[in-house]
Amino acid sequence: MLRLSLKARLTGTFVVITVVCFTVVGVLLMNAVYRRIYQQDEINLVLSARHLRRFVGELDSTDDLVAHQARLTWSVLGDTENALRITDKDGKVLVDHDLSHFTVQAQAVAPADQRLTVTDIRSWNDGDGEIRGVSTLAALKDGSMVTVTVARSMADRSVLLLRYRWDTVIALLLGTLAATVLSYLLIHRALRPLRAMTASASSVTAHRLSTRLSAENTPAELHALAHALNDMLTRLEEGFDRLWQFTVDLAHDLRTPVAILRGSNEVALSRPRSVAEYQSLLGSNIEECDRVSQRIESMLFIARAENPQFALQRLVIDTNEELHLLADYYEGIASDAGVVVRIDAHATVYADRDLFRRAVSNLLSNALRYTPSGATLSLIATTTETGVSVSVENPGPGIAPDHLEKVFDRFYRVDRSRTDSNMSTGLGLSIVKSIMDLHGGDVLATSELEGLTRFTLRFPRVTIPD
Template sequence: MMLGRSLTATLALAFGVTTFAVFALVGTYVYVGLERQVRMQDDLDIVLAARHARRLASELESLDGVRTHADRLTSLVLGNKALSMAVADTQGNILARRNVERTELEEPPAGARPAAKGASDALSPDAELFPPHAVPIPADARITSEQIVAWSADDDTPVRGIVTDAELLDHARIRIAVARNLSDRVRLLDSYRDTLKIAGGLGVLLATLLSYWLIRTTLAPLREIVTDTGRITVDRLDTRLDASHAPRELRALVDAQNAMLGRLQQAFGHLSQFSADLAHDLRTPLNNMRGATEVMLSRPRSPDEYQTLLVSNLEEYDRLARMIENVLFLARAEHPSFVTREREFDVYEELTRIAGYFEGLADEAGSVLRVEGRGRLTADLELFRRAVSNLLANALRYTPAGGEITMRVEETSDAVRVVVANPGEPIDPALLPRVFERFVRGDRARSGGVPGGTAGLGLAIVRSVMELHGGTARVESDASGTRFILDFVKTAAT
């Protein structure tokens, strides 16, 4: 079985990767910055040494003066063994040198520029310090760092240097080369880079471990919520999670779970009550049939008495069938896949048709049916008929003899309202909020009434039908009578 991904490990790994990326960018930036600063400083040393050497050479009278004051001329690189200097005449003869043995060459520098037109012949191979194909800077030109060239010595030691011409007092020309051995800089930068790698790696590892510990500690309230939720069973649906110790970000989750538990408790309570009421209502007709049958079998009976028993049992069978049908309808109506077949129809015509169907029952009860109003509605016609029929049957059951039951339709721009009103005693105010619940009936309803009763499920079916159409069902009851009101919203219906 594949284990689920750990949120703590995922966040810690993500933080570690982020830390690594930040360390790599910062380390690279610092390393490149240091390398640039070192190179700028070395190039500045080379440029200053070349400038001073050319200025000192311009004060000497001749080539002999250069040889005589060679130490003075090359003292500019004294004390820094990484810097080398060589002075040669136009024939390539070395007049002065210092630290030259550290920067001998075999190959021309990479990317060296070709000699300018009219320049003197190449220097002799004895002048190892002078990079081949390097373009000397004229004696009257300014020496800048852009004129520095780079090359490698025979042992692959990196070197940067510059070559410039100088003019003596007797107008003789000499050539001065200043170079710097970069091996110490390479070792410094390599050491610094290795230090950055080690420090960065340790930093990433430490940050990852620390973030894992911090995330795990931070998620402790969430684990407590999971543990508390696991303790809630069917017998403890009244238990609620404690949100007082939860972080602010988790309080919404705790409140949502508590609300869900409340809904589950309410639904489970309704289910338990529904099961108990259903068992009670199923037991009543069964007990009636059993009792009547036992009495009938206690002694011999005439055929007429047996026939009367069968007729009575058949009525109880019909009552059970209607109850089972209504329960199945309510169960299907609550399922998300329940489909309504809506179409447009004339509400007044349908109310008139329903009134005609109940006309015989109304005559037996001594009641009068009347239909009023005009309107068109888009809804499931069969469900509409069922809801109105249940309301009309309920009205016939409670209307006194000689009373008038009114079915009225009212249409507005955004809704269609159907009202079933009947005279009679008002509904008990304590019962009024619960009339649409299952198996809720008044005492007179339990004592009998109009045939075809729904065993306390009729009004529950009405509410389900309205919920399927996005509408509402409500009741008003006072001394003038009782009015059941169905509001169909046009936009929801279409």
């Protein structure tokens, strides 16, 4: 299939519009000239016939009419294309002036007392072209009637109009050619910013995503397009950066368990060992494999959550009931850590129950890890003007401001030197953020060093379907 360039399409469209406009204007002008010429000739014929009728009325008899033939033809006609014929009541030709030698035919005759108008003009064809004429009765002083016929050959008009028509066609062709060349040059110049943008876009690669398209000196339409493309490049750059960071973090995070597995196996194989020692090694390896599986499952969940086709199963959830169930589930861990879990929930939220539990569970397990023994951890759910807020509060060492903005990044840990860091995948808070994005809400973190740390899930107000 032939693909025309934008330049060719615009030029072709402009040329077609120009041809149509020129043609319409040419046709209108031709019709106007045609009407003007023919109207003027018709008026001249009528005026000549009127004048001849008055002149004949001043003569005494047909003999007098013949005697004044030269005066009639000279003073009245004056146009070599005009013909005059005067006949008596018996059809005898009294005056015959026909320099063009065309046939003057008998036609309807207007009464002598009728005012002649262009509607009395008749036309016929003698084989060489169109003839137009008018006939009227005229009364001599002796009372006799004669028929006066004035006619004109339109051959010269046809030649004139044909020449004018060809001049119009030639002008149309030349105008079309000029319009084609000029439109091509102007469109080529007008598309210069687009070609510059194309050249800039062609230089964008996976290693040069920082390139931006220049929006200076561009038309308004291309200006908006340049900004849209730059925004797209920004999003692509951020996506590539996140992907690169994700790959690096993933490789770094999986390197530790793999190294542990390899190291423990190398140590075990360095010398013969007992069955109990091999069983202990296998159990340790299984635990490490479980942690790797947990990391992979968390990564797959985030990938699925970022898919636009991810479907939520929303229900009306009683936060008081759900938070008590989660507190009961973590009761053993909280008891071992010497932490008291307090619940203050008086709201209902329209959300996916499984995802709600997972988000709160991730925050709760994270808070238990950093809450000192003997302290109280609070689960709070309240209704706000914009929706529902579910908060997890705990005292502890707190999070520094420079870390607080990054806690929701994948594989990010505030303190990588903690001894229990291997128990965390670094994806818990990222999963929480993905869950809130799916619900159209967000998660907010606030913290004071050696004070209170609060993570708040903010669900937007939505209309619950019937």
